[in-house]
Amino acid sequence: xxxxxxxxxxxSTTSLQDVVLNETPDxxxxxxxxxxxxxxxxxxxxxxxSCDARNIALDLIAKGRxxxxxxxxxxxxxxxxxxxxxxxxxxxxxxxxxxxxxWTTKEPVWLDxxxxxxxxKLPELYERILRLVAERGCAYLRECVPLxxxxxxxxxxxxxxxxxxxxxxxxxxxxxxxRGRKGCLDVHPLERDDxxxxxxxxxxxxxxxxxxxxxxxxxxxxxxxxxxxxxxxxLNGWDGLIxxxxxxxxxxx
Numbered sequence: 001x002x003x004x005x006x007x008x009x010x011x012s013t014t015s016l017q018d019v020v021l022n023e024t025p026d027x028x029x030x031x032x033x034x035x036x037x038x039x040x041x042x043x044x045x046x047x048x049x050s051c052d053a054r055n056i057a058l059d060l061i062a063k064g065r066x067x068x069x070x071x072x073x074x075x076x077x078x079x080x081x082x083x084x085x086x087x088x089x090x091x092x093x094x095x096x097x098x099x100x101x102x103w104t105t106k107e108p109v110w111l112d113x114x115x116x117x118x119x120x121k122l123p124e125l126y127e128r129i130l131r132l133v134a135e136r137g138c139a140y141l142r143e144c145v146p147l148x149x150x151x152x153x154x155x156x157x158x159x160x161x162x163x164x165x166x167x168x169x170x171x172x173x174x175x176x177x178x179r180g181r182k183g184c185l186d187v188h189p190l191e192r193d194d195x196x197x198x199x200x201x202x203x204x205x206x207x208x209x210x211x212x213x214x215x216x217x218x219x220x221x222x223x224x225x226x227x228x229x230x231x232x233x234x235l236n237g238w239d240g241l242i243x244x245x246x247x248x249x250x251x252x253x
Contacts, residue, residue: 023158040091045076
């Protein structure tokens with residue numbers, strides 16, 4: 001497992017979300033990112049020089065194959081039917097690769113290492129989860145991709161029923177984001193290594209914790225206090241700050 005870090009992986013590539021939507025590829029767009037866009041446009045049989053075609057490709061990367069329904073009238077009927085009916089279509093495969101590239105370039109370094117481990121140890125689960133994201137898009141991953149993925153792998157959630165309203169994913173997400181790791185213990189025994197889950201919880205809580213401490217008057221110079229607070233909230237939710245008097249200690253009282 002790579003060391004924890006909240007800094008995105010350093011790479012010569014630009015995130016797909018940063019690709020300029022115009023008729024001519026921006027010179028800062030990387031070969032890898034541009035390849036995914038070009039391949040999607042070709043697969044959809046769209047005009048490669050069209051701004052609309054690039055917008056459609058990027059929209060599918062963000063929202064999954066199901067988003068193609070929105071562009072039904074822009075796609076040749078036979079092509080549309082082929083790409084939408086086949087559960088193992090080239091479109092799902094290509095979107096999965098593009099989304100995985102997004103995670104590699106935008107998310108913390110440890111997440112990429114974790115996903116590589118899961119791909120090696122649990123290849124079937126890895127493929128099901130990646131295919132699910134390729135179909136549904138990233139919206140269901142909420143505002144924290146690392147936490148959503150850690151929960152899915154920790155509890156092996158990869159079926160549509162797991163993500164229905166009030167399904168297992170919703171239940172675990174709510175408890176994790178309210179009570180940290182302690183909340184997850186209420187849902188299911190953590191029999192597997194939960195280091196990735198803890199790292200993901202720190203990613204989820206970090207900005208909120210820092211903001212709350214600063215509002216309470218904790219100095220930026222007290223980095224150890226900030227780090228301790230993030231650790232405690234990741235483990236015990238917001239009660240962790242109260243139980244350990246972090247605000248008082250951070251303010252020097």
